[in-house]
């Protein structure tokens with residue numbers, strides 16, 4: 001069943017059309033990666049889907065409900081979508097554990113003890129349990145991103161969005177994070193991930209969506225998209241990110 | 246015993262009463278000014294453009310005009326409109342409006358230095374703006390502003406000394422009265438200065454402790470810079 005169905009999504013920023021009619025489908029348990037050149041609208045697409053950015057036109061069906069209609073409870077919608085950012089975006093005044101329990105306590109209304117227990121369980125899964133009392137400033141990039149992933153996952157969202165989760169990391173830390181996301185993939189967590197990293201894309205996706213200047217031009221599994229597609233835009237993009245690594 | 250010391254002892258009930266009034270005014274305006282500053286800061290972050298413009302004008306007005314003008318306006322000006330407030334009321338209102346403007350400005354400055362991706366993360370997590378403000382923005386901006394906010398408390402203490410100009414019987418008013426009866430201007434005002442200095446030292450010590458305890462993780466080292 002489709003968890004998210006995007007129909008003819010358009011987003012204009014003061015006259016500039018950034019999304020020019022995007023159509024995409026994400027099923028429950030499916031993991032999709034979005035790739036494409038810088039500025040083609042990938043982040044904007046993600047942010048439209050949880051209404052951090054207001055779409056200009058088009059429809060977004062989430063769990064069967066059109067969330068672009070007025071009167072939609074955007075807070076409830078966002079509480080159902082985990083979001084992982086390129087630059088971690090951890091709350092700097094809170095420990096790793098508190099970063100995770102804050103949403104559980106204040107949004108999910110869990111008791112502190114139960115929230116801690118849940119945080120401990122989730123941290124254990126990504127090898128971060130021993131760091132739970134540390135502040136973000138005292139963590140490595142890879143540790144921060146793992147903490148951020150746990151913060152999102154602990155809320156038991158229907159889907160996890162990741163916007164370039166490894167681009168701010170050096171290769172070693174990046175591998176750390178890829179491993180974690182790959183585990184989620186193998187656990188059939190529903191994911192929608194933007195990345196420039198073909199390595200990440202390949203290991204965490206059921207299929208890859210290729211965007212160019214605000215439209216989706218191709219969708220396929222990694223092998224075929226990277227090696228067999230003859231669209232020059234995709235070839236060029238792939239060569240550029242391969243060179244980059 | 247020195248005649249001056251005898252005078253001080255003789256007038257000590259009056260001095261202590263003045264001191265009490267000074268500390269009371271300082272405490273009230275510091276607390277109300279902090280609450281007001283937080284309120285104004287909150288409004289500056291709002292969506293409503295008119296409200297944001299209004300709060301910005303409010304801050305500029307109070308930072309840009311002398312405190313004494315506000316006090317005189319309320320104490321000597323308002324009665325001409327039939328509004329008569331006590332010296333204490335005028336002092337509390339005038340100082341609080343003033344201090345709130347400064348505190349709001351400190352918080353806004355701290356906010357500008359915040360890593361805003363956290364706020365986006367809080368929005369993405371489904372927090373309402375009020376929650377994001379209370380749970381994320383305020384704890385961080387307050388902690389970043391501790392040095393400025395505590396400096397403001399020191400400023401508040403010193404500023405109470407102009408309250409005598411609207412007939413508020415603060416510590417300095419009492420010392421002036423003593424000086425005008427015994428003509429020991431030099432000694433009396435030196436004594437007054439020493440009392441303010443002692444009080445400020447106490448505030449400074451408390452402020453340093455607070456700064457150490459509330460430094461944001463990762464920024465602790467600024468303390469020693």
Ligand SMILES: Nc1ncnc2c1ncn2[C@@H]1O[C@H](COP(=O)(O)OP(=O)(O)OP(=O)(O)O)[C@@H](O)[C@H]1O
Nearest residue numbers: 013014018036037038039040041042043044045164
């Ligand atoms: N809030 C905004 N206001 C105006 N223009 C914006 C805004 N957000 C994004 N844009 C513009 O929209 C375009 C697409 O931005 P977006 O961040 O979605 O690209 P992206 O594909 O995620 O790029 P990158 O790979 O660099 O992250 C860019 O030209 C950007 O300048």
Ligand SMILES: [Mg+2]
Nearest residue numbers: 042043044163
């Ligand atoms: Mg982006």
